[in-house]
Amino acid sequence: MKTSRREFLKVSSLAGGGFMLAVSVPGVAKLVQAGNQTDLPELNHFLSIDLDGNVIFQLTAHEMGQGSGTGLPMILAEELGADWSKVRVNRAGYDKKFIGVIRETTGGSGTIQDHWDLMRRMGATAREMLKSAAANQWKVSVDQLKVEEGWVMETGTTRRLSFGELAEAASKLKAPEEVEFKKPAEFKIVGQSVRNLITDEVVTGKGNYGINVDLPDMVYASIEKCPVYKGKLKSFDDTEALKVNGVIQVFALPALEPAEDMNHIQEGVVVIANSTWVAFKGRKALKIDWDLGDNSNNSNKKIEDGFNKAGEQFEEPVYTQGDYQKVKNEEGTKEIESTYINPHQAHALMEPMNATAHYDGDRCQIWVGTQNASSVVLNVSKAVDIPDDKIEVHTQNSGGSFGRRYYPDTSIEAAYISKQIIKPVKLTWTREDGIQHDYFHPYQESRFSALLKEDQWVGMQVKLIKTVDYGSGDHLWENPYPVDNMDTYLNAVDGLVHQGAWRSVQVHSSSMGKECFIDEVAIALxxxxxxxxxxxxxxxxxxxxxxxxxxxxxxxxxxxxxxxxxxxxxxxxxxxxxxxxxxxxxxxxxxxxxxxxxxxxxxxxxxxxxxxxxxxxxxxxxxxxxxxxxxxxxxxxxxxxxxxxxxxxxxxxxxxxxxxxxxxxxxxxxxxxxxxxxxxxxxxxxxxxxxxxxxxxxxxxxxxxxxxxxxxxxxxxxxxxxxxxxxxxxxxxxxxxxx
CATH class of the missing domain: 3.30.365.10 (Aldehyde oxidase/xanthine dehydrogenase, molybdopterin binding domain)
Structure with a gap:
């Protein structure tokens, strides 16, 4: 299969010799095509080959246990024809220059599928350039050459050159406009159960998890948050907390206004100490007076009452097919009904939520395991009031995420705290913080009705009540099975707690009722x-x-x-x-x-x-x-x-x-x-x-x-x-x- 490049590929030499392949944003490609190469910004490289033949892949996706740090280079190495034992992974971290080239967030099970074509194209492009470099050296046609396990070989002879031997010469060639991909039957790496490249780091404790960050002169922070969603701090007494050996400072944390929805920062009291455990101990000694507000009346019963009220207020359906009411009134039609409840769910991460920040008066660096570094930049910029180009995010591995680390709340808090003390600070949530102040899976009630006539399912009505309305996309999977007469309704009610993505997001909210109800219909029929x-x-x-x-x-x-x-x-x-x-x-x-x-x-x-x-x-x-x-x-x-x-x-x-x-x-x-x-x-x-x-x-x-x-x-x-x-x-x- 042949493919034309859609992004501009730039080839250059590595410092010290070698091959580097970079990808620019589409806007830059237009400049290059116009011949204005002097205006090119520095490009980010995804693939490099050094003089020893090592293939280094720059990982921009967030590694949270799903294996993207191995899966992506497998795709690239497959098309490249690399020796897998020589493939290395470096973490590129967040950089605005990647925007427009790759998917900048990690979520929605999209990392491999969104980068499949790009990884293949980069590998195939580098492969053809290495072949061209060998063809030039041997004065033969490229058609006579093949690539296997890190070598370019001439068919019918014993001549071969390693990637390391060809890297410098290949870096001086122009990237081809078209490349041909391997057929799946030719795959030797893709489709194999390859060992995770980060396993050794994890086992030996060398993995760069957020909770392991250690900086010179770093202090440690913990926050006693208002226990009720959007409650306020009235006053606090830190006398006993400051008596705890190692506690350095105590101050209030305001409800910081986020730059995006669903990022509310709960008010609280910050304890700064010389270790995380001392900060936790200092928290316990605080005496705090909270204004819990109207949300102090929240309960599971209040959720149920809100859903019952919303269930009586459906207006016109979001979409229709046929005429449900007409068929319902026809002689011989039977209606069955059921209601399914999918409640809030917590993430309960094994690695507690954390972030480390260093605000030095001009710039702010963040070390955090995040699925959404661009959101970290946007929100930290607002929290510490500096331009986003003054913020640097060092992306760490995560000990579990499942959607929770898509949200930048710990980064916002850590950055704000660091600005107050002008020191690097590591903020660590307790397990209790992580569960009680989670961004919970939204609550949903699904009401189903089915019309049955003789031995056929002739009508379906779905009435959804949710605490988060994700938009019209919510309704796409409600009726995947064609039924002649359908109505789908939606009402959204106010949430009583933080809410956010939970592994499989809104699909999970709807699947339980839908897939149980079709069984109910089958039994009735x-x-x-x-x-x-x-x-x-x-x-x-x-x-x-x-x-x-x-x-x-x-x-x-x-x-x-x-x-x-x-x-x-x-x-x-x-x-x-x-x-x-x-x-x-x-x-x-x-x-x-x-x-x-x-x-x-x-x-x-x-x-x-x-x-x-x-x-x-x-x-x-x-x-x-x-x-x-x-x-x-x-x-x-x-x-x-x-x-x-x-x-x-x-x-x-x-x-x-x-x-x-x-x-x-x-x-x-x-x-x-x-x-x-x-x-x-x-x-x-x-x-x-x-x-x-x-x-x-x-x-x-x-x-x-x-x-x-x-x-x-x-x-x-x-x-x-x-x-x-x-x-x-x-x-x-x-x-x-x-x-």
């Missing part, structure tokens, strides 16, 4: 639930009518929805075909047990299905999950080891939320505080997990989150099959299962 899905997905895709205005320049929503359904239908069917071919659904049927099925697409990219096998037992939960078989259509799997790990991690993540999740709010305060009352799944609770990838030569479509959304509905469907109990909320307790 006396059909196998997997067969019903197959039946629906073979129907014609109709155009829906959107009742929300389209913004200027935006594609009409009705077209977006139709394209979305067509796009995902093939992937849904490929997963179902694989399930049938391998007999996975039939094998899950056992005497005395139950089986459940659910499937979901993740933003029209990866489709994941889970088949869950359960059996009743006398455990604390009342039921045992025996096995989970997962099937995914996710394009080419760059590293199957990482791929399986992401699926397994997503399953364990979702099971923790299912068994132990949700938060309790009393008098405005989140009651969960640590792992004793915000439990995570233990190793003896993890079932057998079997992961299947549908064979595919399409580009990768992401694996970090897609296995989370369908897990809960698959388990709930299996519980119903085993016990006859239909559970429609999370978390699931023993009483839900056996009472």
């Amino acid at each position: 006396e059909k196998d639930p997997v067969a019903l899905r197959n039946e629906l997905l073979t129907k014609e895709i109709e155009t829906v009518k959107f009742n929300r205005p389209t913004r200027p320049g935006q594609q009409p929503f009705d077209e977006i929805v139709k394209e979305f359904r067509i796009q995902i239908r093939d992937k849904y069917l490929s997963v179902l075909n694989y399930v049938e071919k391998e007999g996975l659904w039939e094998k899950a049927k056992t005497e005395g047990g139950g089986r459940g099925f659910a499937m979901e697409d993740f933003f029209a990219n990866t489709v994941c299905a889970h088949i869950v096998e359960v059996e009743k037992d006398n455990s604390d939960w009342g039921i045992r999950i025996k096995k989970i078989s997962s099937v995914l259509d996710c394009g080419i799997v760059v590293n199957p080891h990482f791929g399986r790990g992401q699926v397994e991690g997503s399953i364990i993540w979702a099971l923790s939320a299912m068994k132990y999740g949700g938060i309790d709010i009393k008098n405005g305060v989140v009651q969960q505080s640590n792992f004793h009352n915000n439990k995570l799944l233990r190793i003896d609770e993890v079932p057998e997990i079997e992961v299947h990838f549908v064979p595919n030569e399409e580009p990768p479509t992401g694996l970090g989150e897609p296995a989370t959304p369908p897990l809960a509905p698959a388990v709930l469907n299996a519980i119903y099959d085993a016990t006859g109990r239909r559970i429609r909320k999370l978390p699931v307790t023993r009483e839900d299962i056996i009472s």
